[in-house]
Amino acid sequence: MIEASLDPLVTISREGKITDVNRATEAVTGASRDRLIGSDFSNYFTQPEKARQGYQQVFAEGRVTDFGLAIRHASGRVTDVLYNASVFKNEAGEIEGVFAAARDITRRKQVEDELRLSRERLALAQKAGHSGTFDWDIQNNINHWSAEVEEVYGIAPGEFGGTYEDWEALVVPEDLVTARRAIEKSLKTGEFASEWRIRRRNDGEIRWITARAKLIFDEKGQPQRMLGLNMDVTERKRAEEEVRRLNQELEQRVIQRTAQLEAANKELEAFTYSVSHDLRAPLRHISGFSKLLIEEFGSTLAPEAQHHLQRIQEGTRRMGLLVDDLLNLGRIGRHEMCLQVTGLNSVVNETLADLKAECEGRQLVWKIGSLPFVECDPGLMKQVFQNLLSNAVKFSRPRSQAVIEVGQEDKDGTPAIFVRDNGVGFSMKYTDKLFGVFQRLHRAEDFEGTGVGLATVQRIIQKHGGRIWAEAELDKGATFYFTLGISDKTKAKTNAATAGDQA
């Protein structure tokens, strides 16, 4: 029976020498039975002195109960135990020794330590989180607050009165209505959540409290207790208020800026409108009267005078084009995009038909590849091709056989549409000037133009969220690439129309 016990058992002689042990004792000490028997029992404790005291106590009182000691294993491991011990006698009734049984309480001690630790942690967390727990016995109106709740309310530890009314007295009166309503509701739902302001008792400061709690009901469904948390959220509230204020300010600023922008836009619109109307009229008059001068008095004018009049005519014509191009550029900025899924091949085909007059008498080879369907404003996209293709036709004029290619190519992982010609090209060092208004890279005598076309193209491409750039070499032709940023979900469906259409 002794062997079977899981608790370490031992008998000790009057002289303090171990006389018998069970297996459990061997296990807890790490010493063999042979070594244990005959050795001093106090050798195996962390506090031999205390062990001997206990031993003396057994002789003095006949027994000890729950005497706490710690056994040291040969490896150094310590086991907390409680001893129950009593004397035993021989047949003659003389005390022969002590019988002692140890109970391993290491696990219990661990649990106790952990519990203590987690209580301390909770208190720390509550303190750090400006929150504490409360437990309100509703039937008896006893409201127990943790020290942390008291601190939140600015009350010295243990000074809270402990009733519902004591709590109400601390709440800002205007907030009581909503808080009471939340309590009433919780009596039915079992869940409590509310917010209120308090006047902190120690310094009178107004603080925001957020509360969450659960209700406990008896078997009849009567609410018994409310258990929950009070948290001081003043800092959070202030931060929220600050965020709200900043947002409002931001919104206000956006409204202001938008209004300014709209005003600027309107002004620009008014400007282009008046340019459209007011600049064209005098131009028309110069053109008209100089024409009439030639018609009606041409025969009486010296050839030089006639030449001057021709220059006036040409000048007004050019200025007319310029004004119209500029107005068009301005209009694109204001133009409301009308997006449609459009096959670019059909746009190119339409453009080519319009270019017939410009191509007359030229040896032109068109290589039109398969272009995608894209979401774009078809009217604006046509302007893009009108400009790019007519440029290609124009700048390839010196070639006995001009080759103009339109297609789609992968550029740095993005599909780009390109228009390529074998014309006069340009030096790449001027590439940044290419898309500026009135920027021209060729002399007017060689190639006519207003210098607005590519600026217009760029404006349109940008309006579509895309990018345009050019690669060229002087006298070796130019390639214009552009992408469209707008989702080309239909890109996968490549155009059914093929290059053959262009023949």
Place this chain on the structure above:
Amino acid sequence: MTNRQVEILLVEDNPDDVELTLHALRKENLANNIHVARDGEEALEFLFCDGIHADRSFDHPPKLILLDLKLPKVDGMEVLKRLKGDARTKAIPVVILTSSKEERDLVQGYGLGANSYIQKPVDFEQFRNTVKSVGLYWLLINQAPVVKPAAKSAGQS
């Protein structure tokens, strides 16, 4: 025909435009029966036989109105609105002849009942062709509306 009927009412404030337009019309012999109103107010008085034109009668509406938009006093859109909104004048064809081809002007002009909208070309040759085509179309090719029996009888007398 004692009271010679006005065939074209030209509403135009700019004297240069008036001269060039008349020049173009004259070349096609379309300028004989033309009246020029130099602002919107005068145009309305002419059409509604009012003010300085109180002696005119509704029996002789012009066959065509060439209307500029930017006008002193009463602007072209207002003139258009008033005459298209009145049963006595709404049948008269109105061609807007202006420098602007702003979308809002186009939309508003047609919305108010203009019969045609033409932007004056800068190039005089084109301008002349345009004025000629407009004059020929509305005066010779187009069948004029019969405004009133009275107008007819007056024309025949």
